[in-house]
Amino acid sequence: MADVPSSSGDLDRANYATIWDAVARAVPDRVAVRAQGTTLTYAEFEERAARLASTFVARGLGAESTVAIFMYNRVEYLITLYAAYKIGAIPVNINFRYQGTELAELLEMSRPSALVHPSSLAPAVRDAAQRVALPALVLVVPDGPPRDAPDEAVEIPGAAPFDSALEADPLPPQEQGPEHKIFMFTGGTTGRPKAVEWTHGNLFDSQQFSIYGSLPVDLPTSLDEVTRIAARDDLPRTVCLPLPPMMHATALFNVMNAIVLGGTVVFLPAARFDPRAAVRAIAEHGVTRLVVAGNAIVGPLVDVLDSPEGAGADISGLGTVLSSGMVWSDDLKRRLLAHAPRATLIDIVGASEGGPFAYGVVRGPDDLPCRPRLAPGAVVLSPQLTPVEEVGETGMLAYRGAMPLGYHDDPSRTAETYPVIDGVRYVMPGDWVRVLGDGYVELLGRGSGVVNTGGEKVFPGEVEKVLLALPGVVDAVVLGLPDPRWGEVVTAVVVTAPGAGVTPEQVQDEVGRHLAGYKKPRRVHVVDELQRSPSGKVDMHRLRRRITELEAPAADASGAPDPAERTR
Structure with missing residues (x-):
């Protein structure tokens, strides 16, 4: 396994567009992407990105322009990413679960010159447009009816079909430098999204081990060496399936790394995670590198594999399974290894802000328990x-x-x-x-109040603001509680006015009306008071103990706490 030195030679000027262009020239007929019934070779992938890049330039975009991608994992996501890189523009990752208010805030912060979204998310775009001006160029990918209003026809004024932007002549490849930027927006600990600002050069340098560490090669020191490694037929072919969305760094960076290697990227056919579809895709496409998000994804995956339905699925070709920043239990690692005995499980301690900080590596049951x-x-x-x-x-x-x-x-x-x-x-x-x-x-754990649930970060204050606006709610605290699948679950403790009759279901519905679904409290406790200190603070350690006591009767009775428990 290769060491992790810094890049040298002309890789000091590494840029993903330049690297991908070189790989596409080296392996034009190799499959680059399989998604939504579409198969693109590297030549086709590069050409579509070049046509979109030409449209971007014609509409005034260039270096430092921002391109907002409000989309789940699709081939158009990758094409847009590549097109932005080709002109030195900065792609902006937007959580496709956002509602209009959240989308508007991120658009206001990033000030994009272009926005690409699927038709299923048109209602959120329409709602955002009532709060902030949309960019002049809005491209819509047809993927079906609106997410929350399937019977509603939603038109975005001035928007154009995505395919119409691919009618331009391809932009000739232009060498790009390492100084161009990549933004990774993260909720962090403040609730207000922040952009972690990478350069292409620093990101590529940080990814050297992830790209080449499992291959019997020395780290490349030039673009020619990168291309030669990608074109070698004697090396194991990378087939990468990211199950988390590419709006998260782990999925995005691993997809980018797969393209550097001349590998194939596979996407599931829908936004919603379907473990059965995932098992089928792993077996059908011979996936070698699987990106997961801890227990939230591995749990449903191994449940399918352990069932009669998954008994015939052959996923033994998996070579690497990666997760980052999420709880991934030893039990689920052991169960996954039973179906993929040759896989190396890599549990990464990392962050959008940088790293990696630590690795937990499991090559077989003897490596359990896993320690980072x-x-x-x-x-x-x-x-x-x-x-x-x-x-x-x-x-x-x-x-x-x-x-x-x-x-x-x-x-x-x-x-x-x-x-x-x-x-x-x-x-x-x-x-x-x-x-x-x-x-x-x-x-x-993180030394802040941020809740990490299923790989999503939830800022308690944002949810509390919605709860306190609910008629009858006079006080509220939101926190994260441990959960074997999600790592943490959003939990709300609310105080209501006498006779208000506020139910846990109303609390959950109210949050769901204003915020993304993952921010909805999975557990709700209605109490008489929060026992704040004279300074107005809540003793969170004491509150956690109190919730544990409140949930104990429900857990004793059913084996698990009621997700919407009302307690007086």
Whole structure:
């Protein structure tokens, strides 16, 4: 397995558009993408991206322009991404679960020159347009009726079909430099989306191990070497299936890496995760690299594999299964290995802000229980920013190496998350660990109130604001509670006025009307008071204990807590 040195030679000027152009010239007839019944070779993939890039240029887009992609995993997502890279534009990842208010906020922040979305999400785009001006170029991908109003015809004024933008003559390949940017918007700990700002050069440098670490090759030092590796027929062919959406860094970066290798990217046919479709796709397409999101995806996947329905599915070709930033239990790892005995399971401790910080690697049942080990360049630091090395002590994960520039237009937050220590720049998103010795660590969690549920970040204050606007609700607190599948579940504790009659179902419905579905509380407790301190604060540790006590009777009776429990 290759080491992780920095790039050298002309890879100092690495840009994904330039690399992908070179790979497309080297393997034009190889399949690049299989999605929604469409199969594109590398030549076809490059040509469609070049035609869209030509339309972008004709509409005034260029370097530093932003292109908003409000879409689930589709071939058009990749084409738009590639087209933006070809002209030095910055793609903006938008959560396709957003409602109009959330979409408008992100559009206002990113100020895109173009927006690409499927017809199923037209209602959210229409609602956003009532709050913020849409860009002059809006392209619509036909994928069926609107998500929340299947019988409603939704037209976006000025929008054009996506395919009409592919009628332009292809833009000739233009060498792009490493300084062009890639934004990864993340909810972070403030609830207001922030853009982590990568450059192409830094991102490619940080991905060297992920791209080449499992191959019997030396790390390339030139674009010619990158192309030769991608074109080699004697190397294992990468077939990558991302099950999480590409709006998340782990899925996006692994898809980009697969294209660097001249591999094939496979997408499921629908936005909603279907474990049966996933099992079929793995077997049918010979998937070798599977991207998951911890228990939230692996649980339903192995349930299908363990059932009579999945008994005939051959997924033994899986070589690597990757997850990042999510709870992935040893039990589910063991069950998955029973069906994919040759797979290496890689549980990554990372963040949109940078890393990786640690890896938990499982090559077989003997590697369980899985323990994360610090990655090269990662250290544990105290709040005073000094090394923590004694076994049993706690500290925060930090990483030195290739990393983003910081948060876009947020120098104070950047300085906090990317401190310079003794002349060396680190990234520290705030993850706490306990040192176990020999490089191993035990994860303790993020030192903030953010709820990480199924790979989605939920800021409690955003949900609390909706709850407090509900008639009859006089106080509310939202927090995350442990859950074996989702890692954490959003839990609401609300206080209502006497006689208000507010039900847990009303609380859930109200949040669902205003915010994305994953922000809806899965558990709701209605209580008499929150026992705030004189300063107005809630003792969260005490509240967690109280909720545990409230849920105990329901758990004892049914084996699991009622997801909408009303307690007085």
